Amino acid sequence: MSTTNLFSDDYTTVIAPGSHWSLNVRKGMQMRLTDLEGGANVAMLFYNPSLLSEKYNAPDTLKCQHTFKLTQGHCLYSDMGRVFASIIDDSFGWHETVCGNSHRKHIEDRWGSRHYQSQRNKWLQNGFDAFLVELTKYRLKKQDLAANLNLFSEVSTNAEGQLRLSRQSQANDSVTLRFEMDTLVVMHTCPHPLSTAAEYPQKPVQVILEKAKPVLADDYCVNLCEENRRGFHNNALYHLGM
Amino acid sequence: MIKESKLALTDAKTRKTVDAGDYFIQTIAAGETVRIIDLDGNQAADTLFYNAHDPSERYSATDTIREQAALYLTTGSMLKTNLNRDLIEIVADTCGRHDTVGGACSTESNTVRYDLEKRCMHACRDSWMLAIAEHEEYGLAKEDIGHNINFFMNVPVTPGGQLQFADGVSAPGKYVELTAKMDTIVLISNCPQLNNPCNAYNPTAVEVVVWGAA
Numbered sequence: 001m002s003t004t005n006l007f008s009d010d011y012t013t014v015i016a017p018g019s020h021w022s023l024n025v026r027k028g029m030q031m032r033l034t035d036l037e038g039g040a041n042v043a044m045l046f047y048n049p050s051l052l053s054e055k056y057n058a059p060d061t062l063k064c065q066h067t068f069k070l071t072q073g074h075c076l077y078s079d080m081g082r083v084f085a086s087i088i089d090d091s092f093g094w095h096e097t098v099c100g101n102s103h104r105k106h107i108e109d110r111w112g113s114r115h116y117q118s119q120r121n122k123w124l125q126n127g128f129d130a131f132l133v134e135l136t137k138y139r140l141k142k143q144d145l146a147a148n149l150n151l152f153s154e155v156s157t158n159a160e161g162q163l164r165l166s167r168q169s170q171a172n173d174s175v176t177l178r179f180e181m182d183t184l185v186v187m188h189t190c191p192h193p194l195s196t197a198a199e200y201p202q203k204p205v206q207v208i209l210e211k212a213k214p215v216l217a218d219d220y221c222v223n224l225c226e227e228n229r230r231g232f233h234n235n236a237l238y239h240l241g242m
Numbered sequence: 243m244i245k246e247s248k249l250a251l252t253d254a255k256t257r258k259t260v261d262a263g264d265y266f267i268q269t270i271a272a273g274e275t276v277r278i279i280d281l282d283g284n285q286a287a288d289t290l291f292y293n294a295h296d297p298s299e300r301y302s303a304t305d306t307i308r309e310q311a312a313l314y315l316t317t318g319s320m321l322k323t324n325l326n327r328d329l330i331e332i333v334a335d336t337c338g339r340h341d342t343v344g345g346a347c348s349t350e351s352n353t354v355r356y357d358l359e360k361r362c363m364h365a366c367r368d369s370w371m372l373a374i375a376e377h378e379e380y381g382l383a384k385e386d387i388g389h390n391i392n393f394f395m396n397v398p399v400t401p402g403g404q405l406q407f408a409d410g411v412s413a414p415g416k417y418v419e420l421t422a423k424m425d426t427i428v429l430i431s432n433c434p435q436l437n438n439p440c441n442a443y444n445p446t447a448v449e450v451v452v453w454g455a456a
Contacts, residue, residue, distance in 0.1 A: 064354045230353060
């Protein structure tokens, strides 16, 4: 009897609003995230599961690609010069990585305090605590919390450098990450820290995990800039044993 | 915002010249003031700050950016910790704009930015690694080396979302001055970068001056 169909090669789930999750995604897999209702935010961090001190580095990601916004074609770099994941598809166009998380006090000041007993699954979780819970599962501490991605949130700037949350995703906007090395993904769906919504945004996000197509020589992310070619070269050397 | 300091160098408690490629580490007490002087212009002083009593609380670029809802640092910028507390405040600045998005150079990011075969060239993160290895008394480890400030660097972000490495707005003798809100470890790598035109491929010295509390 065949066992090949016992479990399928892909997996679809929905991350509830104000929730957190972590998972070890293998090289060659892709993760498609879809904002089901519009106005979601997905905060995300990456670590090397076999060398947890290696983590997502927002400054290197931005300066290596001369960009402030992240979208299709961009690679998400570790502090060791390697590519954790590349953005192979994106309907939204601008994901930010400098505003970090809300703390408990921000949520309290805007929408009220977190109280599980009365709020149950609608509790008003904050991004900082959400990340701490997941990080602690891997013996990581708050020192290991780096500047994170805030997917589905566009933060733009004027000439003086003043920032605002200028756009959020619409229902069914999606972004797809292809993993270029084994990666511990830590994520939460708490509101963007600059959100001024009248109510705590309760926004679910769909996650689809499936096998990615092989990376070919004409790959858009690899060829976006010379820097990405070198980043992928570093990954190739890493998998060669360096 | 350009603002000159009223403090006189003759009243300083300590003065130290830090050559390019070297580091500076020292604790200053709450209320004390530290000035970093760009002696020859267009240098980058890659700087980190920590709570001296618990360095797991440290300078946080994201908390600072979020709280001031602005990207660049200058006079009036309150630098926040990762617990969103006040750490140290910029009280004078004759340069006018400092970067906290671009991070530090490392041997690893140099391979991506410039050439894989430049992996052994000196970089800021190596200076910090040496600093924390030579000064175990501060209790710092690799995970404490986070997202820094580049004093004197100009890294403008365009409204369209591009990141530029523009010519410096600094010049010989320009400085930035900060007053500590808590007992603070100051850790500086005076950037050794030889591959970036923004210092004219010529990294130079900075001076670090400390005054006692007013």
